[in-house]
Amino acid sequence: MISLYVLEPPSGADRDHRSTRFIADRFNWLAFLFPGLWLLWKRCWLTGAVVLGLQIAAGRVAELPGLSLAGMLTNLALALVIGLEGHHILVKSLRFKCWTLQDVVVATDLASAEAAYFANLESASSAQDVPPADWSKLSPAPQAAGWTGQALGLFDHDGGR
Template sequence: MTSYLVLEAPGGPDRDHRTTRFIADRFSWLALLFPWVWFAIHRMWWVAISIVVLQIAAGQVARLDGFGIIGTLFAIAVGFVAGFEGRNMVQRHLIAKGWTLKDVIVAHDLSTAEEMYFSNLPEQDQTPTLVSQPEWKTRDRVGGFMTNDPAGSFQFDLNGRR
């Protein structure tokens, strides 16, 4: 089973909870294999740029005589750190930006975690908002152009009055 961290946006959830994020607390294979791409997908630009620099440095170290294994192990270590701690770094980054950790849910998959979280939310008061209705005024005089036009198809009479 996987634990899912439920985060809500800084302004609070929208009506349909589309901004509510579920982050699985587990290993990420994409972060292991392509750590800078994974962090770029999650919009953590400085971390992605840092990882690119570290991987280039590891490649340069691997080219030196006698340091080939060390450079390769360093590049793999960067991937493992990203794979194991990447989701935790994303969660901390979002909380630093003002997101709120609402709940931690343990479930088999994401759909079950979403169902468990949204079923425990209180029902919101669904009172419809009243839209102000226009006040229709009838003319005092009888006859003439636009007398008692129920559909309101003529907004102005010929003299430009309303």
């Protein structure tokens, strides 16, 4: 099962939802192999530039005598972090650009995630046609039930312990 983030652009979803993006939250091999370039390709400019700079710096450190293992491990750790969290960084970047996170869908693949999301979207739009219930008639007012409105924890002890 894969978790997929569903994001809509700042201008809102178009009529046929072609601009709606589904981003899978899973390991990405391209992000692992080319972390800085992958981030730049996905238009995460600042993060991509920082990661690319760190990769270059770790490569320079690996050229120093006695520090080759430290440079290689730094590059490996950086690649592993971007491989694991690259899609999350992409979602954060899109949200910073005013994209809205609509939902997180858990499915086996992209097609079933799209089907589940759009089926839920249709049922939500049909539920909007039903007038909202008047909740004041369904439950008694808190003051009528003896509640004073001054409780610090989960339960009120009527002023005592």
